[in-house]
Amino acid sequence: MEVKNKVVVVTGGASGIGLSTAKLLAESGARVAIFDVNEQALNEAVSVIGGDCLAVCVNVANEASVSAGFDRVVERYGGIDAAVLNAGILRDGLLIRVDKDTGKVKGKMPLEQWQAVIDVNLTGVFLTGREAACRMVDCGRKGVIVLLSSIAKKGNMGQTPYSAAKAGVAALANVWGKELARFGIRVASVSPGFIETPMVMKDMKPEMLDKFKKMIPVGRLGRPEEIAHAIRFVVENDLICASDIEPSGGMSL
Numbered sequence: 001m002e003v004k005n006k007v008v009v010v011t012g013g014a015s016g017i018g019l020s021t022a023k024l025l026a027e028s029g030a031r032v033a034i035f036d037v038n039e040q041a042l043n044e045a046v047s048v049i050g051g052d053c054l055a056v057c058v059n060v061a062n063e064a065s066v067s068a069g070f071d072r073v074v075e076r077y078g079g080i081d082a083a084v085l086n087a088g089i090l091r092d093g094l095l096i097r098v099d100k101d102t103g104k105v106k107g108k109m110p111l112e113q114w115q116a117v118i119d120v121n122l123t124g125v126f127l128t129g130r131e132a133a134c135r136m137v138d139c140g141r142k143g144v145i146v147l148l149s150s151i152a153k154k155g156n157m158g159q160t161p162y163s164a165a166k167a168g169v170a171a172l173a174n175v176w177g178k179e180l181a182r183f184g185i186r187v188a189s190v191s192p193g194f195i196e197t198p199m200v201m202k203d204m205k206p207e208m209l210d211k212f213k214k215m216i217p218v219g220r221l222g223r224p225e226e227i228a229h230a231i232r233f234v235v236e237n238d239l240i241c242a243s244d245i246e247p248s249g250g251m252s253l
């Protein structure tokens with residue numbers, strides 16, 4: 001699909017990979033709508049992205065909010081051609097913690113921690129992906145939906161809900177890629193490795209950063225713009241469907 005003049009929704013578009021993707025697609029001539037829960041970041045993002053950009057405060061985990069967000073996009077642009085389902089959160093922790101002295105369990109992951117990540121990273125993708133597909137079909141447009149998974153989909157220590165959600169997201173790319181191709185809609189996932197975004201860098205200690213770099217064959221974390229390029233590639237290449245690509249610098253779990 002040629003990006004120029006297409007209408008693209010980017011969820012979580014106010015920060016990190018979403019912001020870089022929205023900017024790159026706008027520079028490529030797309031009309032971009034960003035969805036995010038962070039209102040202040042949304043307002044700042046609009047000036048970074050430039051072009052004909054619409055910012056809508058949407059919680060991807062809330063069905064009514066998602067539906068209202070897509071209404072705004074269709075009202076403003078008359079339809080939708082592509083969606084990048086990128087909004088996500090991290091709430092890392094171990095499943096159980098065991099006391100060294102007694103050998104007994106002293107803590108377990110709270111249900112709320114599991115649920116918060118599943119709600120945004122998996123249910124949020126379900127809600128926004130379902131809505132994007134409905135709008136594409138109803139507006140009579142062919143389209144493409146790109147889902148943000150992660151190399152954590154294989155199972156990363158300390159990431160019970162995150163890994164489960166990202167495995168689910170990679171599976172959805174395959175399910176939806178097969179189901180929606182008959183309507184001219186392609187679906188694929190992008191699974192980044194460690195990328196320098198606020199999500200990863202927020203509480204990163206220098207010694208931890210050095211440890212991560214040693215785990216990555218190319219010797220550095222990825223940059224959000226590099227993931228944005230991979231996403232644009234999926235949007236543009238009409239043969240990519242029901243599959244996953246891993247821009248990870250060679251890192252694998």
Ligand SMILES: NC(=O)c1ccc[n+]([C@@H]2O[C@H](COP(=O)([O-])OP(=O)(O)OC[C@H]3O[C@@H](n4cnc5c(N)ncnc54)[C@H](O)[C@@H]3O)[C@@H](O)[C@H]2O)c1
Nearest residue numbers: 012015016017036037059060086087088150194195197199
């Ligand atoms: N940074 C990495 O190393 C990395 C690696 C693999 C996958 N990913 C995935 O890429 C995506 C983007 O991550 P990032 O690193 O740019 O993170 P980020 O924290 O910089 O950006 C995420 C954005 O999503 C928004 N968001 C959070 N919850 C939301 C909700 N309920 N509704 C709407 N918006 C919401 C946030 O406000 C934020 O603007 C995520 O899905 C993440 O899991 C990131």
